[in-house]
Amino acid sequence: xxxxxxxxxxxxxxxxxLAAFIWRGRLYAVxxxxxxxxxxxxxxxxxxxxxxxxxxxxxRVEATAGRLAGTGxxxxxxxxxAEASRPTWTLLRxxx
Numbered sequence: 477x478x479x480x481x482x483x484x485x486x487x488x489x490x491x492x493x494l495a496a497f498i499w500r501g502r503l504y505a506v507x508x509x510x511x512x513x514x515x516x517x518x519x520x521x522x523x524x525x526x527x528x529x530x531x532x533x534x535x536r537v538e539a540t541a542g543r544l545a546g547t548g549x550x551x552x553x554x555x556x557x558a559e560a561s562r563p564t565w566t567l568l569r570x571x572x
Contacts (some may be wrong), residue, residue: 477571477572478555478569478570478571479569479570479572480568481517481567481568481569482566482567483499483500483566484531484565484566484567485497485498485499485509485552485565485566485567486498486508486565487552487554487565487568489528493509494506494509494535494537494552495538496539497552497567499567502509502541503541504539504540504541504550505539505540505541505546506537506538506539507537507538507539507540507547508537509535509536509537510537510538510549511535512533512534512535512536513533513534514528514530514531514533514534514549514556515531515532515534515553519537520551526566530556531555531556532553532554532555532556533553533554533556534551534552534553534554534568535544535551535552535553535554536549536551537549537550537552538550542550546551548570548572549570549571550567550569550570550571551567551568551569552566552567552568553566553567553568554566
């Protein structure tokens with residue numbers, strides 16, 4: 477089952493690869509990067525007056541929240557906004 481979230485996350489990245497992320501106050505360790513791609517943003521979902529971002533890079537990763545927790549597949553996106561000094565990361569989808 478796939479769930480959509482569109483929630484902000486804090487990401488720890490090394491050399492253009494995701495190492496971990498924090499979602500809802502919980503640390504998830506990335507075990508494996510499954511895939512990476514670029515997709516067009518759905519600009520009509522953005523709030524009125526928000527800066528328009530045309531594309532985002534998406535990482536599909538296998539991650540776990542601890543030794544006793546199972547692994548899941550997470551899609552994490554980063555907007556490709558050249559004006560932003562710090563990238564905006566978003567948890568897009570979770571697959572169980």
